[in-house]
Amino acid sequence: MTVSLLSVLPEIVVLVGASMLLLVDLFLTDRQRHIGYWLAQLTLLVAAYVTMRTMSVDVLRVFHNLVVDDLVGDFLRIFSFIAVSLVLFYSRAYMEARGLFRGETFVLILFALLGMQVLITANSFLTLYLGLELMSLALYALVAIQRDERAPAEAAMKYFVLGALASGFLLYGMSMVYGATGSLEIDRIAQAVLGRTDNPILLILGLVFIVSAIAFKLGAVPYHMWVPDVYHGAPTAITLLIASAPKFAAFALILRLLAGAMGGTEFGWQGMLVVMSVLSVTFGHIVAIAQTNIKRMLAYSTIANMGYVLMGFMAADVTGYSAAMFYIVAYVLTTLGAFGVVMLLSRRGFEADTLDDLKGLNQRSPWWAFIMLLVMFSLAGMPPTVGFYAKLLVLQAAIKADFVWLAIVGVLAALLGAFYYLRVVKLMYFDAPVDQEPIEARTDTRFLLSANGLVLLLLGVLPQPLMGLCALALVHSQYY
Amino acid sequence: MTPYLSLAIWVPIVAAVAVLVLGRDRDAGRARWIALIGALAGFLVTIPLYTHFDKTTSAMQFVERASWIPYFDIYYHLGVDGISVLFVLLNSFTTVLVVWAGWEVIKTRVAQYMAAFLIMSGLINGAFAALDAILFYVYFEAMLIPMYLIIGVWGGERRVYAAIKFFLYTLLGSLLMLVAFIYLYQQSGGSFALADWYVLPLSLKTQVLLFVAFFAAFAVKVPMWPVHTWLPDAHTEAPTGGSVVLAAITLKIGAYGFVRFILPIVPDASHHLSGFVITLSLIAIVYIGFVALVQADMKKLIAYSSISHMGFVTLGFFLFNQLGVEGGLVQMISHGFVSAAMFLCVGVLYDRMHTRMIADYGGVVNTMPKFAAFMMLFAMANAGLPATSGFVGEFLVILAAVQVNFWLAFLAALSLILGAAYTLWMYKRVIFGAPGNAHVAGLTDLSRREFWLLATVAAAVLIMGIFPKPFIDVMHVSVTDLLAHVAKSKI
Numbered sequence: 001m002t003v004s005l006l007s008v009l010p011e012i013v014v015l016v017g018a019s020m021l022l023l024v025d026l027f028l029t030d031r032q033r034h035i036g037y038w039l040a041q042l043t044l045l046v047a048a049y050v051t052m053r054t055m056s057v058d059v060l061r062v063f064h065n066l067v068v069d070d071l072v073g074d075f076l077r078i079f080s081f082i083a084v085s086l087v088l089f090y091s092r093a094y095m096e097a098r099g100l101f102r103g104e105t106f107v108l109i110l111f112a113l114l115g116m117q118v119l120i121t122a123n124s125f126l127t128l129y130l131g132l133e134l135m136s137l138a139l140y141a142l143v144a145i146q147r148d149e150r151a152p153a154e155a156a157m158k159y160f161v162l163g164a165l166a167s168g169f170l171l172y173g174m175s176m177v178y179g180a181t182g183s184l185e186i187d188r189i190a191q192a193v194l195g196r197t198d199n200p201i202l203l204i205l206g207l208v209f210i211v212s213a214i215a216f217k218l219g220a221v222p223y224h225m226w227v228p229d230v231y232h233g234a235p236t237a238i239t240l241l242i243a244s245a246p247k248f249a250a251f252a253l254i255l256r257l258l259a260g261a262m263g264g265t266e267f268g269w270q271g272m273l274v275v276m277s278v279l280s281v282t283f284g285h286i287v288a289i290a291q292t293n294i295k296r297m298l299a300y301s302t303i304a305n306m307g308y309v310l311m312g313f314m315a316a317d318v319t320g321y322s323a324a325m326f327y328i329v330a331y332v333l334t335t336l337g338a339f340g341v342v343m344l345l346s347r348r349g350f351e352a353d354t355l356d357d358l359k360g361l362n363q364r365s366p367w368w369a370f371i372m373l374l375v376m377f378s379l380a381g382m383p384p385t386v387g388f389y390a391k392l393l394v395l396q397a398a399i400k401a402d403f404v405w406l407a408i409v410g411v412l413a414a415l416l417g418a419f420y421y422l423r424v425v426k427l428m429y430f431d432a433p434v435d436q437e438p439i440e441a442r443t444d445t446r447f448l449l450s451a452n453g454l455v456l457l458l459l460g461v462l463p464q465p466l467m468g469l470c471a472l473a474l475v476h477s478q479y480y
Numbered sequence: 481m482t483p484y485l486s487l488a489i490w491v492p493i494v495a496a497v498a499v500l501v502l503g504r505d506r507d508a509g510r511a512r513w514i515a516l517i518g519a520l521a522g523f524l525v526t527i528p529l530y531t532h533f534d535k536t537t538s539a540m541q542f543v544e545r546a547s548w549i550p551y552f553d554i555y556y557h558l559g560v561d562g563i564s565v566l567f568v569l570l571n572s573f574t575t576v577l578v579v580w581a582g583w584e585v586i587k588t589r590v591a592q593y594m595a596a597f598l599i600m601s602g603l604i605n606g607a608f609a610a611l612d613a614i615l616f617y618v619y620f621e622a623m624l625i626p627m628y629l630i631i632g633v634w635g636g637e638r639r640v641y642a643a644i645k646f647f648l649y650t651l652l653g654s655l656l657m658l659v660a661f662i663y664l665y666q667q668s669g670g671s672f673a674l675a676d677w678y679v680l681p682l683s684l685k686t687q688v689l690l691f692v693a694f695f696a697a698f699a700v701k702v703p704m705w706p707v708h709t710w711l712p713d714a715h716t717e718a719p720t721g722g723s724v725v726l727a728a729i730t731l732k733i734g735a736y737g738f739v740r741f742i743l744p745i746v747p748d749a750s751h752h753l754s755g756f757v758i759t760l761s762l763i764a765i766v767y768i769g770f771v772a773l774v775q776a777d778m779k780k781l782i783a784y785s786s787i788s789h790m791g792f793v794t795l796g797f798f799l800f801n802q803l804g805v806e807g808g809l810v811q812m813i814s815h816g817f818v819s820a821a822m823f824l825c826v827g828v829l830y831d832r833m834h835t836r837m838i839a840d841y842g843g844v845v846n847t848m849p850k851f852a853a854f855m856m857l858f859a860m861a862n863a864g865l866p867a868t869s870g871f872v873g874e875f876l877v878i879l880a881a882v883q884v885n886f887w888l889a890f891l892a893a894l895s896l897i898l899g900a901a902y903t904l905w906m907y908k909r910v911i912f913g914a915p916g917n918a919h920v921a922g923l924t925d926l927s928r929r930e931f932w933l934l935a936t937v938a939a940a941v942l943i944m945g946i947f948p949k950p951f952i953d954v955m956h957v958s959v960t961d962l963l964a965h966v967a968k969s970k971i
Contacts, residue, residue: 362589362592362633366592373625377625382621382622382624382625383617383618383621383622384618384622388618388621392552392614392658392662395658395659395662396552396662396665396666399659399662399663399666400666404659404663407659407662408656408659411655411656411658411659412652412655414655415648415651415652415655418647418648418651419644419648422628422644422647422648423644425628425629426632426640426643426644429629429632429633430632430633430639430640430643462548463549463551464548464549464550464551467549467551467552468550468551471551
């Protein structure tokens with residue numbers, strides 16, 4: 001096999017898996033849907049294995065510079081596979097109870113994943129855009145998959161209209177950058193930007209559009225309006241998907257576009273990121289306090305957390321990027337745990353999506369209350385959970401870049417956030433239960449969710465492996 | 481060499497895990513016994529820290545150092561000197577007391593209650609022994625989590641309000657301190673070691689800003705006026721054990737932060753702003769003393785008296801002389817015993833009557849003579865009577881203050897009058913007179929467990945009051961060295 005095909009082998013695996021699933025699903029009866037499910041899991045496993053085997057520290061640019069195969073890409077792809085696999089494991093019972101346990105769901109999830117992979121490894125504006133659209137279209141469809149329900153349909157419409165607008169922004173910005181630099185390839189653009197002599201206005205204008213589109217995909221203020229509605233309206237299983245793996249893709253999007261292509265203009269985007277970061281951390285945390293729906297609360301918490309990710313990027317050096325990567329990984333791990341527990345509390349005909357449904361969880365099940373406690377303190381950035389080191393890294397990146405005031409805004413906002421995370425703990429531990437139904441779950445879900453929660457603690461005690469991994473990935477990338 | 485400090489941290493935490501795994505709510509007895517054994521083991525491993533302690537050096541002893549997070553050059557670096565070693569002992573001792581004090585009193589979720597205290601104990605020992613800033617911060621912050629649960633789950637009526645207020649108040653301060661840590665990390669060229677920060681030159685402006693950040697963390701924890709408002713709520717609503725640990729130990733971490741972080745890292749700013757700190761301390765001593773006088777709730781009264789007594793500690797530290805710093809440290813330990821004892825006494829009454837209001841009592845001596853005798857001793861110690869531990873610290877600080885300024889000492893000494901007034905007046909209203917009501921008339925005296933519990937603390941209070949030398953000897957060299965360091969400018 002040629003080197004270029006090896007670089008995209010994980011993409012090929014996922015594409016083949018998705019296509020096979022599409023075919024096989026035609027011949028499955030309703031009672032055999034689990035075959036499709038396991039086929040999807042198998043695809044993820046093979047893809048992860050293949051990525052692991054073909055991993056190298058070299059930066060390879062293949063297919064006429066359309067695709068880049070570097071260590072960051074490999075890590076992000078593996079993280080996405082793990083995240084999607086966990087999403088499937090956690091949401092199986094939930095999907096079964098709501099008629100979502102069908103081939104279409106799995107196929108769409110795999111295509112969304114394929115889009116992420118293409119985006120993660122893009123080395124050209126074209127591939128980048130292609131991946132982004134593939135991911136987004138699959139996600140729009142997934143949000144609306146319960147097509148008879150009103151809330152998901154409304155959420156999907158909002159997501160689609162605003163998402164299409166953002167894609168338009170991105171294309172518009174890309175075309176300006178193309179006009180200013182004469183190339184669509186990220187590394188060539190980077191060189192052209194560094195040696196730029198002409199057209200800075202056009203370049204900066206393009207940059208503004210690109211940053212806006214990024215902010216939209218990330219869900220940063222002031223482009224955050226879709227986040228709460230989509231998180232709230234979509235079935236929890238799909239919310240979990242949107243809240244997890246696509247964040248890795250969004251990270252890659254920023255990395256490739258800002259750190260990569262526009263690396264020479266950080267004077268231009270740094271300021272924009274600072275403004276969005278400050279707005280996101282404060283607005284996200286403040287509005288989250290007023291929520292009574294746990295999915296909406298976590299949506300605003302996402303907005304705030306993405307503000308911290310931007311704080312890492314704003315430093316515009318390898319320390320900052322690896323801080324942002326660590327943050328994203330920690331965040332996705334924590335979010336998986338959060339929605340995992342929320343789905344555990346739901347059952348046939350009952351959605352556990354208000355905060356009151358968590359009341360007295362410690363009396364119903366001390367173990368799951370403990371897992372949720374870890375999740376909440378990790379989101380709040382308290383030691384000894386991984387969330388603390390995520391905050392430490394981005395704050396350090398901000399202070400290193402001489403933005404001490406930004407770090408202070410960051411910690412004050414974290415204080416606001418601590419309030420509503422503490423309220424969740426309060427509901428679980430201090431209040432008496434309302435819902436008395438026993439909590440039942442599949443063995444694999446129990447095991448993985450428990451492991452997920454304990455990993456938050458483990459990485460909180462020994463964060464070095466993950467820190468080292470993120471630093472390694474970025475040191476061996478082209479952004480060093 | 482045996483890693484005594486690691487044992488002091490991890491033995492209680494491992495015991496806590498054992499309690500959680502083995503203790504069932506149906507079989508609370510097992511959880512209690514495992515917890516007691518864990519707490520005793522945790523105390524026993526700290527005893528060599530005193531017996532093997534070299535009193536002739538100010539260097540860190542029992543040092544353990546291992547690479548922990550190489551990415552940031554963070555070490556698992558532990559060690560104690562004359563300033564911190566006694567607090568590790570005090571904390572492990574207090575843990576035994578609280579486990580014992582909660583024995584029959586706590587009936588719901590016993591395993592979780594005991595485990596929370598054991599985890600707290602390990603984390604607090606970690607905070608006193610950490611020589612790496614991030615390691616300290618992890619212990620310092622993590623201990624909020626068990627305390628939050630202790631207040632919120634087993635606390636009184638307004639427990640939720642008190643728990644959240646406690647958590648957010650302390651978090652605000654420590655987050656600013658985290659920013660200061662990262663800033664110092666940048667300035668020192670990538671080190672979180674306290675020893676490196678001690679010798680790091682800093683401009684006065686930087687020092688003042690760092691002082692503010694550290695002060696935010698530690699002043700809230702001490703607590704100093706005017707950031708003390710979380711404490712009366714937290715102390716009042718917490719279960720007895722929670723109040724004991726809060727008063728006896730966690731307040732000390734705030735004061736410890738002053739001598740471990742603020743004075744040596746930003747000495748010039750400390751001198752520069754000493755007037756500010758002394759003023760706040762005097763306000764705490766005098767004004768909060770008056771506030772304590774008017775309390776109708778016993779626990780609130782003791783809480784305010786804690787703030788007033790901790791004012792002596794910060795006052796002593798910022799006088800920058802040997803007597804003042806040693807007096808402050810002695811006062812910290814003494815207050816650890818006395819406030820613990822006072823809260824235990826209120827706990828004894830509360831368990832029988834389920835009220836903390838002074839007005840609901842009266843004439844307790846008629847039915848509980850043994851209890852009244854113990855409480856007399858502790859009330860006297862709280863008022864600073866000679867021959868009790870409460871006297872030594874206050875006396876040393878007042879002596880130190882006289883060296884600096886007579887009127888300063890005069891104001892500080894007012895506390896002796898105020899302390900006697902609020903403590904003894906409360907004692908009189910609760911204990912003396914004819915039985916106040918039918919409930920008081922039906923009280924039973926101390927059980928054997930309660931008797932020995934209070935007797936243990938009483939012994940500690942008396943020993944420290946009559947013969948404080950072993951305590952002061954341990955800290956003497958370290959304090960001399962600290963003052964020599966602080967006297968040098970870092971600008």
